[in-house]
Amino acid sequence: MLKFKNEIPFVEDTSLHDIIRVCETPFYIYSQNMIKQKVEMTKKVLGENIFFSVKSNSNQAILKLMNSLNIGADVVSIGELKRCLHAGFPSNKIIFEGVGKSKDDLIYAMQQNIRLINTESIEEIKLLQKLASEKNKMIDIGVRLNPNIDGGTISKISTGKKTDKFGIEMNEIENIANLVSDFSNLNLISISCHIGSQISNIDAYKNTFKEMKKATDIFLSLGINIKHIDLGGGFHVQYKDNDPKFKIEDVKKELDACFNSSSPYEISFEPGRYLIAEAGILVTSIITTKQNGGINYLIVDAGMNTLIRPAMYNAHHDIITTKKKIDSSVTYTVAGPICESSDIFAKNILLSKQTIGDILIIKNTGAYGKVMSSTYNTRALPTEVLVNKENFAIIYAPDEIEKNIEKDIVPSWL
Numbered sequence: 067m068l069k070f071k072n073e074i075p076f077v078e079d080t081s082l083h084d085i086i087r088v089c090e091t092p093f094y095i096y097s098q099n100m101i102k103q104k105v106e107m108t109k110k111v112l113g114e115n116i117f118f119s120v121k122s123n124s125n126q127a128i129l130k131l132m133n134s135l136n137i138g139a140d141v142v143s144i145g146e147l148k149r150c151l152h153a154g155f156p157s158n159k160i161i162f163e164g165v166g167k168s169k170d171d172l173i174y175a176m177q178q179n180i181r182l183i184n185t186e187s188i189e190e191i192k193l194l195q196k197l198a199s200e201k202n203k204m205i206d207i208g209v210r211l212n213p214n215i216d217g218g219t220i221s222k223i224s225t226g227k228k229t230d231k232f233g234i235e236m237n238e239i240e241n242i243a244n245l246v247s248d249f250s251n252l253n254l255i256s257i258s259c260h261i262g263s264q265i266s267n268i269d270a271y272k273n274t275f276k277e278m279k280k281a282t283d284i285f286l287s288l289g290i291n292i293k294h295i296d297l298g299g300g301f302h303v304q305y306k307d308n309d310p311k312f313k314i315e316d317v318k319k320e321l322d323a324c325f326n327s328s329s330p331y332e333i334s335f336e337p338g339r340y341l342i343a344e345a346g347i348l349v350t351s352i353i354t355t356k357q358n359g360g361i362n363y364l365i366v367d368a369g370m371n372t373l374i375r376p377a378m379y380n381a382h383h384d385i386i387t388t389k390k391k392i393d394s395s396v397t398y399t400v401a402g403p404i405c406e407s408s409d410i411f412a413k414n415i416l417l418s419k420q421t422i423g424d425i426l427i428i429k430n431t432g433a434y435g436k437v438m439s440s441t442y443n444t445r446a447l448p449t450e451v452l453v454n455k456e457n458f459a460i461i462y463a464p465d466e467i468e469k470n471i472e473k474d475i476v477p478s479w480l
């Protein structure tokens with residue numbers, strides 16, 4: 067997303083130097099037009115029923131942008147639901163799911179008249195019936211099924227195997243149908259699934275679609291009028307050159323092979339990463355350089371508190387310099403300032419010679435970046451910036467660290 071014009075790095079038509087002049091590193095930058103293009107391309111291939119998975123990036127400006135592109139939202143907490151309503155999403159374009167919704171969460175979601183509440187256990191369906199009947203409401207619900215499919219992704223982000231905590235097992239379909247038939251306040255109109263994130267294996271999609279088609283047919287045969295099938299997110303993003311090449315068109319081919327166009331139900335998806343990961347970068351400065359045990363360390367001001375994916379999942383993010391001339395002369399390990407050995411962004415990468423104060427760019431960080439950041443080691447959260455052609459705006463300004471300290475409450479006996 068960073069382009070060089072006369073050796074000056076640009077995001078869209080905005081010079082990175084102009085942003086650095088007003089923003090302290092580390093900060094995230096998102097390209098509005100890259101997001102827009104990706105959303106439009108996805109809609110063109112998969113259809114209009116796209117629900118942005120808000121957990122991947124929940125900034126108000128991003129949500130407002132997604133809403134303006136006429137897609138819906140998929141939320142997994144009341145906090146995310148409130149964020150979407152605040153950003154202007156119509157409530158009938160919001161789906162609420164999640165493996166652990168409290169009674170208060172369900173009541174709040176019910177009162178907002180959102181499009182669907184996707185249930186994830188028999189117990190939750192029973193609780194929802196009780197709450198809906200107490201409030202004298204009729205509500206549309208979905209059930210998230212667990213199709214027992216291994217998407218071939220890393221275990222920490224796999225969700226579709228029957229031993230994973232998500233969804234309801236396929237062999238419960240008859241029980242669910244019987245249960246909801248007796249429930250006068252619930253209208254089961256949808257089934258959903260999500261087998262994991264960062265999935266490139268097309269057979270995994272194919273097998274999931276087949277299972278979901280089978281499930282739909284069983285529900286229909288049991289008299290449950292399924293009108294909507296939500297096939298989740300998880301589309302793969304290429305973080306490094308030798309990652310598998312993923313084409314969304316291949317997903318569409320499998321979709322068409324499984325569900326024909328005359329199917330009486332609407333099909334939707336809920337991608338997060340695919341729509342926004344590549345449209346974000348993390349900008350960080352080199353605090354210091356050092357050599358330990360023959361390793362050339364670049365210690366930068368972003369840490370695992372800013373971007374946790376490398377430390378948490380061993381995830382790869384390309385790192386580039388902002389100096390145009392790349393002579394690839396030094397092998398570096400790029401590490402953050404956090405007091406943990408896992409606070410490493412990349413090991414043994416070739417970069418042109420770097421010095422203190424130089425800027426590095428950590429790529430493809432638009433999804434699961436800022437949303438997973440923390441104040442660990444009592445460091446500030448990162449700033450976020452949105453670029454639109456030659457304009458840019460700060461869209462998140464972190465609190466001064468003093469504010470964070472003031473949140474602690476010292477009891478009177480100390």
Ligand code: LLP
Pocket residue numbers: 119122140163223225259260262263264298299300301336337338339340375379433434
């Ligand atoms: N729908 C459901 C029910 C989900 O649980 C998720 C992601 C999505 C949709 C969107 O998945 P996506 O299209 O973004 O792959 N923090 C991890 C990713 C966790 C994803 C959790 N669920 C990471 O940084 O890789």
